[in-house]
Amino acid sequence: MQDPNADTEWNDILRAKGILAPKEKEVSEEDVIDILESTIQEKSRGKQLEDLTLDELNENEDEIDEEDERIFEAYRMQRLSEMQAASLRAKFGEVREITREDYVREVNKAGDGVWIVLHVYKQGIPLCTLINQHMTRLAQKFPESKFLKSISSVCIPNYPDKNLPTIFIYFEGELKKQFVGPHEFGGMNLTFSEFEWMISQTGAVKTDMEESPKRQIKDVMNIAIRESAINRDDSDDDDY
Structure with a gap:
């Protein structure tokens, strides 16, 4: 017997006619991440996962379901790595x-x-x-x-x-x-x-x-010169 959950053209026709029940959507890793982010938002006063500090990630770790633990740990390690990289880059400053x-x-x-x-x-x-x-x-x-x-x-x-x-x-x-x-x-x-x-x-x-400040100053000067020339021309016209 043909698998009713198989992705075949015939099964798609049967689903469209209501003979077969709609196929259940597979939960992808992206879906799990969205669920995880939503859970953390609720427990972290609406903050997005990427906005949490390392301390806040650690505080929320115990409140995450077991099936989300792997993804949560990956986020935590990524945040730690980003902080360490930023610390190494910002080692001068004077x-x-x-x-x-x-x-x-x-x-x-x-x-x-x-x-x-x-x-x-x-x-x-x-x-x-x-x-x-x-x-x-x-x-x-x-x-x-x-x-x-x-x-x-x-x-x-x-x-x-x-x-x-x-x-x-x-x-x-x-x-x-x-x-x-x-x-x-x-x-x-x-x-x-x-x-x-x-x-x-x-x-x-x-x-x-995005561009040299000198060019911006030059553009402003050119505009001022053009406007000055226009004003002079208008003044000359008024004399006639």
């Missing part, structure tokens, strides 16, 4: 002062996957001071990258002042990009957003900006 003796350890032996932004500067140069301020903010915003600074006379003997400020970008100890001299930075008008964009173009940080 600008460290180094000397020539520190260079090999801090730059050449920085480790796999580490981006380094090194500012060579001199005290008393306003643009160097400005960039150090931008470096501090950038280091806090992107703690997964290493930000370093070093006084030129300490780091590179006889390094000419005309080359300051200088930014060296390294990845895994290899020099990838350098910005040498004040002309590279546009002088004291350099904003934090412009500095962030500049560094992001080397790959050292992953900004959420």
Whole structure:
């Protein structure tokens, strides 16, 4: 006798005519996850599973049915892994002062996957001071990258002042990009957003900006110039 639960064209016809009862829907792993999330939401004041902290996951573990335990444990381990990965990435977060003796350890032996932004500067140069301020903010915003600074006379003997400020970008100890001299930075008008964009173009940080702030400023200026020209034309027309 043919299996009434089999997926055949004949059985589909019989189900459509009401001769066979509708086939029971198989419960997939996605369905189990949805049920699990719904259960946890009820017990966690409406929070989604992915929004729970590790402590909250642990608190709810005893309230999960046995058949859901495997999926729940997978979520818990995933969350723990994400937290550990984030902790490893966010191991910097400040600008460290180094000397020539520190260079090999801090730059050449920085480790796999580490981006380094090194500012060579001199005290008393306003643009160097400005960039150090931008470096501090950038280091806090992107703690997964290493930000370093070093006084030129300490780091590179006889390094000419005309080359300051200088930014060296390294990845895994290899020099990838350098910005040498004040002309590279546009002088004291350099904003934090412009500095962030500049560094992001080397790959050292992953900004959420979609285009250069300088372009945005230029667009605003162009609009203002066009509007000014239109206003002048209207004023000239009024004279006749």
